[in-house]
Amino acid sequence: MTAMKKWVLAWVCLSFSLMAHAGNPRSGGGSPPAPGTERYERRCQSRAPQRTVKPQGTLLWGTRRDWDAGKAADERSSVLVSASLEPLRQADAQVKGLKLDGGRLVAVSTSGSGLPGGRGVVGAVLQGKAGDGKPVEVAICGAEPSAEDPGMVWYRIETWNALAQEWENPCVALDRVPDPRALAIQGVWDASGARQDVPGQLTFACENGALTKCIRWGYKPWEHRDGQSLAALHQACTRMARADYCGNGRSHTRQETAIDMYDRLGVLARTTESSAEWDVARASFEAAWAPDGATCLARTRDGRALETVLQECPGRFSADAVLDLGEGDRCAVRRVDLSPAAALLRNQSYGGPSGL
Known part of the structure; x- marks a missing residue:
């Protein structure tokens, strides 16, 4: 192979490498927001290594205070305080919304009836709200019936982190619960810790928060x-x-x-x-x-x-x-x-x- 051919081959390989890096939304820099369809396809995909968060004292919701770990945030702030049961941001074609039945979620079909066996819940994306009132999307990635109460279900959730352009678990991880799940509870808790019964709204209470501890x-x-x-x-x-x-x-x-x-x-x-x-x-x-x-x-x-x-x-x-x-x-x-x-x-x- 001549020197010229070697130079051309190296230039082509380098160009493809740079293009792949520029198209990777996790590579940092000024990545544009992911389009809706492509963003939803990226939900609920396990990643390693997971981000580590140090314990932040006794929490109410059990969620992170802010996506920016270097930012000083008040203990009464949260990246996720509530979510709407309907309309859903993303769901199976036959699912209209969700409803709470005690300690578990049930998918409601377009005809108005509940889907049996927990069908339609996992994979749904709900419209949520952060403590500062900004909208945030919540994806339900898994459902695990509680071993201590058959009528209660643990959910693995992710919220869209607009700062990192990633789906991430909003629950604070501690040594004893490094990969926390969440319970779905009727009502919404504000920054003062007061509960309001808001129709069509629920709270995803993480394992390391007071809301879930009191239930357990x-x-x-x-x-x-x-x-x-x-x-x-x-x-x-x-x-x-x-x-x-x-x-x-x-x-x-x-x-x-x-x-x-x-x-x-x-x-x-x-x-x-x-x-x-x-x-x-x-x-x-x-x-x-x-x-x-x-x-x-x-x-x-x-x-x-x-x-x-x-x-x-x-x-x-x-x-x-x-x-x-x-x-x-x-x-x-x-x-x-x-x-x-x-x-x-x-x-x-x-x-x-x-x-x-």
Whole structure:
């Protein structure tokens, strides 16, 4: 082969390499947004290595705060806070939308009937919304019936990351749950942690968030106990799990902090014997809880002074007198606008009393 032929062959190979690199949306640079059809074809494809995210404290939705890992984001922000059941952005031809049946999604056909056996759910793309109100698409990539509850289904979801031009799992990964799934829950939670029942809207609650933890602890909002809905107990639990004393969406705890809870409906009872997971001798009463935050406190979970809580939500609590709830549970401060009977559950945690 002559030198000229070798030069031409090398030039052709290099040109094809550059063209392939320019056409790869993952190669960085100013890649244009992927067209709708091609973008949907790229959903639910496993990738390696996965992006790693460090624990961000106790989460409500269990989702990332922002797609930009280097950006400082408020703990009350999220890349995904809600999704619409219909119309769907992408679905099988016979699927009109989705509906919630307890703890699982059901595809609704164009004729209005539900499709049996979970058909039509996996592969659907829903229109979602981020914490800042911007639209975001959510793809359902897998469905796994819960081993502990046949009526509950775990979903593997991905959302479209417009920053990276990729489909990514919006759920925060932790060491104990490195590839988190999500539950579909009726209702929408705002930045303050308050729940609104918005018709046609649901929340994908990730495994490492308080919404899902409270369900796994027994407070399934779609179920009833002694004729009473567990929705209010579930909401009170989300405040307790995050130590959201003021009911403003701000947590006062650390990741993986041990707690013990007990409620007035008897779903969970107070732990009276020590085990490898819980030391009764170290535990003491912390607070009582309603759906909108603590009704009274004995101390804080993370050790900060009670004054800091009073300053965070001025006028909400009073420290005029000690409130005795019985069974050794005594509060140092109490809500001024609620009676003690409004508390749905109480909790203990480790730590000594912190006076005013």
